[in-house]
Amino acid sequence: MTLPKKSRPQSEAAFEKAMDLMPGGVNSPARAFGAVGGTPIFIERAEGAHLFDVDGNKYLDYIGSWGPMILGHRHPTVIAALEEALSKGTSYGAPTEAESELAERIIDAVASVEMVRLVSSGTEATMSAVRLARGYTGRDVIIKFAGNYHGHVDSLLVAAGSSAATLGTPNSPGVTVGTTRDTLVLEYNDVSGLEKAFATHGDKIAGVILEPVVGNMGVVVPTQEFVTALNRLTKAHGALLICDEVMSGFRVAFGGAQQLLGLEPDLTTLGKIVGGGLPVGAYGGREEVMKHILPAGKVFQAGTLSGNPLATAAGCATLKILKEQPLYDRLEQLASRLELGLHCAAAEANIPHTIARVGSMMTLFFHGNAITSWEQASLCDTERYAQFFWGMMDRGVYLPCSQYEALFVSSAHTEDDIDRTIAASEEVLNVG
Numbered sequence: 313m314t315l316p317k318k319s320r321p322q323s324e325a326a327f328e329k330a331m332d333l334m335p336g337g338v339n340s341p342a343r344a345f346g347a348v349g350g351t352p353i354f355i356e357r358a359e360g361a362h363l364f365d366v367d368g369n370k371y372l373d374y375i376g377s378w379g380p381m382i383l384g385h386r387h388p389t390v391i392a393a394l395e396e397a398l399s400k401g402t403s404y405g406a407p408t409e410a411e412s413e414l415a416e417r418i419i420d421a422v423a424s425v426e427m428v429r430l431v432s433s434g435t436e437a438t439m440s441a442v443r444l445a446r447g448y449t450g451r452d453v454i455i456k457f458a459g460n461y462h463g464h465v466d467s468l469l470v471a472a473g474s475s476a477a478t479l480g481t482p483n484s485p486g487v488t489v490g491t492t493r494d495t496l497v498l499e500y501n502d503v504s505g506l507e508k509a510f511a512t513h514g515d516k517i518a519g520v521i522l523e524p525v526v527g528n529m530g531v532v533v534p535t536q537e538f539v540t541a542l543n544r545l546t547k548a549h550g551a552l553l554i555c556d557e558v559m560s561g562f563r564v565a566f567g568g569a570q571q572l573l574g575l576e577p578d579l580t581t582l583g584k585i586v587g588g589g590l591p592v593g594a595y596g597g598r599e600e601v602m603k604h605i606l607p608a609g610k611v612f613q614a615g616t617l618s619g620n621p622l623a624t625a626a627g628c629a630t631l632k633i634l635k636e637q638p639l640y641d642r643l644e645q646l647a648s649r650l651e652l653g654l655h656c657a658a659a660e661a662n663i664p665h666t667i668a669r670v671g672s673m674m675t676l677f678f679h680g681n682a683i684t685s686w687e688q689a690s691l692c693d694t695e696r697y698a699q700f701f702w703g704m705m706d707r708g709v710y711l712p713c714s715q716y717e718a719l720f721v722s723s724a725h726t727e728d729d730i731d732r733t734i735a736a737s738e739e740v741l742n743v744g
């Protein structure tokens with residue numbers, strides 16, 4: 313296992329203390345650097361495209377809080393909206409007009425969403441969407457795909473991606489066989505597997521949930537045949553298509569991955585960017601389906617902090633900027649520059665690799681072939697990734713601490729930042 317050359321004594325001390333207080337020293341396993349070894353850096357503050365750790369080191373941040381910070385950290389408009397909301401109160405547990413504004417902004421952007429419910433995390437959004445799909449159809453079975461991650465919902469924590477895959481727990485202890493009896497796991501991009509599942513269980517399938525651009529086994533893109541089959545088979549069998557756009561929503565396009573790919577979901581789950589850096593999730597879809605949620609209908613779902621005024625303010629400010637400013641072209645330019653630079657660096661060093669990218673989310677896989685499923689993703693050279701990760705960290709570039717997580721470019725990155733990142737990668741990949 314490669315470890316960093318640089319020591320970070322304050323982070324090491326903070327981690328040692330945290331390990332006594334919280335399991336593994338963290339509040340979410342993705343943060344623990346488990347797959348790359350060593351000590352996670354403890355963050356002191358962030359600004360624009362940069363993170364600053366407690367040892368006083370500055371890093372170019374390509375995680376962006378695992379996706380939400382598409383505008384970079386402390387965007388002045390988002391901070392101003394938060395300050396204004398804060399001056400009025402922090403939680404009411406009663407309706408506000410700002411909730412309608414955020415709902416309206418989501419409905420305006422995502423073509424398939426006619427009505428939306430706000431929650432507090434992506435996990436809550438997917439959990440609720442699955443319940444609604446079952447409640448609406450009166451059926452039990454949910455199809456999910458290996459390596460896709462839908463938060464830590466029990467019934468979906470099977471062959472899960474993200475830190476569950478990275479840390480070797482794709483099927484978590486504590487998730488009962490009974491809970492997952494109605495979860496059918498297929499390989500991503502496997503059209504014939506999907507056809508067979510519908511041929512065998514068609515009248516029992518409540519829905520199919522997927523990441524339309526996967527970010528949780530590294531970036532994996534669906535084939536056009538897979539997209540067409542998902543649209544066709546769900547419609548033909550009366551099952552709901554659920555696009556989990558917690559990561560890809562407002563990230564790969566203003567209308568999400570569904571807009572880019574031509575997916576026609578009945579339900580969409582959102583999180584991350586819609587909260588502008590505060591805890592928000594959302595699920596939405598056709599009005600006729602959404603009206604089955606209590607109190608309009610009978611499917612139960614609730615939340616004390618749902619539509620929280622601070623989170624709603626940050627979300628509205630972020631979505632307003634994304635609507636009014638042509639940031640997606642800029643993100644595309646920056647990210648394609650990074651893709652090309654990383655590709656050239658790895659090619660020059662003769663390192664087998666493939667890069668998957670959609671807009672500003674991307675993965676440099678240490679494997680020579682294109683990655684289209686978890687079966688293939690699992691063959692990557694994760695030891696090489698760990699070396700790459702620490703080499704980049706020591707040069708002030710903060711990348712995901714796992715081969716199986718996407719990196720994100722934000723609109724706060726500059727061409728110069730990208731070029732510095734490429735120069736660092738050239739050094740790291742050539743040193744080996």
Ligand SMILES: NCC(=O)CCC(=O)O
Nearest residue numbers: 340341342378474528717
């Ligand atoms: N792929 C990682 C995430 O999406 C969330 C971060 C976390 O699990 O802490």
